Amino acid sequence: MGLASQNPTSLPNLFPFMNDSGILETRNTPGTALDLTGPFFQSLGTNGRTCETCHRAAQGWGVSANEVKQRFEQTQGLDPIFRTNDGSNCNHDIDTSSVGGRRKAYSLLTDKGLIRVTVDVPVTAEFNVIGVLNPYGCNEPVTLSMYRRPLPTTNLRFLSTLMRDGRESSPQTGTQKITFATNPADLVADLAHQAVDATNGHAQGTVPLTPAQQQAIVDFELSLSTAQAVDFKAGPLNANGATGGPVALSTVTTSAFFVGMNDPLGGNPHGTPFTPAIFDLFSAWTATPVAGRGRDDDGENRGPVDDSPAARRASIARGQALFNSKAIQITGVAGLNDDLNRVTIPGTCGTCHDSPNVGNHSVSAPLNIGVSDASSPLNLKYLPVIKLRNKVTGQIQVTSDPGRAMITGLWKDVGRFKGPILRGLASRAPYFHNGSADTLEAVIDFYNARFAVGITPQEKKDLVAFLKAL
Numbered sequence: 001m002g003l004a005s006q007n008p009t010s011l012p013n014l015f016p017f018m019n020d021s022g023i024l025e026t027r028n029t030p031g032t033a034l035d036l037t038g039p040f041f042q043s044l045g046t047n048g049r050t051c052e053t054c055h056r057a058a059q060g061w062g063v064s065a066n067e068v069k070q071r072f073e074q075t076q077g078l079d080p081i082f083r084t085n086d087g088s089n090c091n092h093d094i095d096t097s098s099v100g101g102r103r104k105a106y107s108l109l110t111d112k113g114l115i116r117v118t119v120d121v122p123v124t125a126e127f128n129v130i131g132v133l134n135p136y137g138c139n140e141p142v143t144l145s146m147y148r149r150p151l152p153t154t155n156l157r158f159l160s161t162l163m164r165d166g167r168e169s170s171p172q173t174g175t176q177k178i179t180f181a182t183n184p185a186d187l188v189a190d191l192a193h194q195a196v197d198a199t200n201g202h203a204q205g206t207v208p209l210t211p212a213q214q215q216a217i218v219d220f221e222l223s224l225s226t227a228q229a230v231d232f233k234a235g236p237l238n239a240n241g242a243t244g245g246p247v248a249l250s251t252v253t254t255s256a257f258f259v260g261m262n263d264p265l266g267g268n269p270h271g272t273p274f275t276p277a278i279f280d281l282f283s284a285w286t287a288t289p290v291a292g293r294g295r296d297d298d299g300e301n302r303g304p305v306d307d308s309p310a311a312r313r314a315s316i317a318r319g320q321a322l323f324n325s326k327a328i329q330i331t332g333v334a335g336l337n338d339d340l341n342r343v344t345i346p347g348t349c350g351t352c353h354d355s356p357n358v359g360n361h362s363v364s365a366p367l368n369i370g371v372s373d374a375s376s377p378l379n380l381k382y383l384p385v386i387k388l389r390n391k392v393t394g395q396i397q398v399t400s401d402p403g404r405a406m407i408t409g410l411w412k413d414v415g416r417f418k419g420p421i422l423r424g425l426a427s428r429a430p431y432f433h434n435g436s437a438d439t440l441e442a443v444i445d446f447y448n449a450r451f452a453v454g455i456t457p458q459e460k461k462d463l464v465a466f467l468k469a470l
């Protein structure tokens with residue numbers, strides 16, 4: 001059950017939440033106990049849900065599919081997350097009167113942690129929806145049903161756009177784009193607007209939030225910094241000179257972070273060039289090879305290979321170096337290759353995940369890396385097949401989620417999503433907007449297949465060790 005129901009008033013600062021690879025912690029800015037009595041934890045709508053129903057401290061303020069599954073078993077599918085407005089695969093022609101019926105009706109939520117997000121096709125759209133094959137019956141072509149993972153409500157001061165499709169930072173919805181010139185007022189206003197929409201939508205609210213309630217939710221959200229603090233194999237992630245964990249993250253001041261600060265396309269407002277060294281948290285752990293030990297798959301000496309903390313720390317540091325420097329030939333990515341009119345862009349993970357030590361994009365940059373495309377190397381069989389036709393050219397695109405195009409109506413925005421903040425990942429599987437990567441290993445496999453990166457098994461282990469330590 002939610003924190004508020006276990007402990008009525010507060011959560012100790014840096015409370016340790018265990019996950020598969022270690023311990024996750026949240027620090028709030030004053031560094032005091034977290035108040036669990038505010039509107040974020042209150043039922044403000046009509047269906048019993050609170051923000052915490054889908055945004056949980058233990059899972060980096062997102063929610064993991066495993067936890068939702070446990071919640072189903074504990075409550076026989078009656079916890080407030082199991083509501084038919086957007087928790088079930090479809091909102092009509094379902095039977096939720098028995099446990100068996102609910103198990104079937106909520107299968108995407110328990111298997112993949114997915115919430116049904118509905119958006120109307122914009123009247124000005126450059127495309128028509130010419131077919132929807134939804135395995136669960138929500139085939140309405142005017143209001144599309146899309147299935148998306150909740151995003152973390154922590155580390156939000158680093159956001160350059162709100163929601164996966166940026167819809168809460170878009171003039172089309174009466175919200176505003178997040179820019180260097182207007183930040184953080186733009187973010188604060190967008191978050192206040194989002195809180196109202198979340199209450200009316202997810203919680204089926206009928207009374208609008210008061211300005212004071214909106215402010216309290218935004219203040220709470222913006223006070224949080226969350227990261228993995230301990231890795232079971234490596235030990236504390238801020239030991240031996242490293243700067244992992246939430247305390248170091250919380251000390252990144254607003255002046256040290258600004259919108260566009262590391263944009264690879266020259267978007268830095270001060271003209272500072274892009275640096276591919278995105279993460280430096282674990283630089284102090286860079287391995288010094290130990291003679292005669294630790295030959296990896298290539299027979300190369302990589303330092304200790306035993307299960308010692310030193311070996312794991314070295315692996316995390318190698319993973320960080322790979323993230324910052326492993327060459328990726330970026331092709332066919334809408335939002336990059338088309339906009340720059342270049343067939344191939346030589347890059348790294350950090351070309352797209354460029355915010356220093358945070359890992360989202362430092363300016364709003366919706367990209368289609370192919371996660372929802374019919375041609376995706378991921379298994380998307382559990383998702384709808386949505387067919388779109390360009391009104392002018394007649395061109396067809398087949399996708400499980402048109403993403404940003406449902407907000408702008410633009411053909412070039414089909415399948416574009418924001419890259420989320422890459423902290424606290426270990427606590428909130430599965431990954432990508434549609435939960436199509438069950439593990440971080442599967443995320444790396446996707447990139448390896450999609451961009452033919454040539455990641456070796458050892459490199460995959462190191463990259464995963466690094467991502468789990470964020």
Ligand code: HEC
Binds near residue numbers: 053086087115150202
């Ligand atoms: C039923 C589950 C559910 C509930 C309840 C819920 N959310 Fe969410 N939240 C989501 C989903 C799903 C997304 C991502 C949707 C998307 O991007 O299309 C999201 C995204 C967000 C984001 C965007 C973060 C980012 O990186 O862009 C914020 C902020 C947020 N929610 C705050 C709230 C607040 C505040 C409440 C309570 C008023 C709330 N949520 C209630 C499911 C939920």
Ligand code: HEC
Binds near residue numbers: 371
């Ligand atoms: C061409 C741009 C691009 C490159 C290169 C790239 N990413 Fe991503 N990444 C994205 C986008 C966009 C998303 C969001 C995709 C979605 O949800 O559909 C994403 C999502 C992710 C996620 C999932 C986060 C979550 O919360 O679900 C992880 C983890 C990740 N990337 C890691 C990496 C790693 C590691 C590399 C290098 C091997 C990499 N990325 C290279 C653009 C990129």
